[in-house]
Amino acid sequence: MDIPSEQDWEGVNNSYDLDAAYAFKMFFGKSIAETRADFARNPIERTDEIRFMPKIPFQYYIIAFRDFVRDVDKLDDWKSDAASCFISLVEEIFENKPDFIVPVYHELEPTLKFISQNQGLYDADEDIYGSFQSTMKRIMALSGKAI
Numbered sequence: 001m002d003i004p005s006e007q008d009w010e011g012v013n014n015s016y017d018l019d020a021a022y023a024f025k026m027f028f029g030k031s032i033a034e035t036r037a038d039f040a041r042n043p044i045e046r047t048d049e050i051r052f053m054p055k056i057p058f059q060y061y062i063i064a065f066r067d068f069v070r071d072v073d074k075l076d077d078w079k080s081d082a083a084s085c086f087i088s089l090v091e092e093i094f095e096n097k098p099d100f101i102v103p104v105y106h107e108l109e110p111t112l113k114f115i116s117q118n119q120g121l122y123d124a125d126e127d128i129y130g131s132f133q134s135t136m137k138r139i140m141a142l143s144g145k146a147i
Helices: 018-027 033-041 043-051 055-070 076-096 098-117 132-146
Strands: none
Touching (some): 018 033, 018 043, 033 043, 033 076, 055 076, 055 098, 076 132, 098 132
């Protein structure tokens, strides 16, 4: 995948959609590797920015998020939040914009399954973050309908 071009961003940098414009400001022109530091600073905020991206940037940067969240040993204090944000974002996008996620789902699914089967490894207390296995079941059901 190539870094999304300005055209791929569909003019969001000049739009009235402040969320999409901020996502453009944070991510435009960055490679997957270059975004690691951005995710490490605050995966919760990066999740919110990815949520508002147009389709092509979303499909590119969700891979960056996947790469970040699957490297458990380097997540430091963000383990639980990063895992929760990632799995919840995939579920949300499947529910609301399945055409965004279907083309890249096969690249995300192994990491999603790993997260859902290793919630304890991410220090994500079910009382706080809910059950990742339940979220994964919903994702699997949604993916079956969308794919």
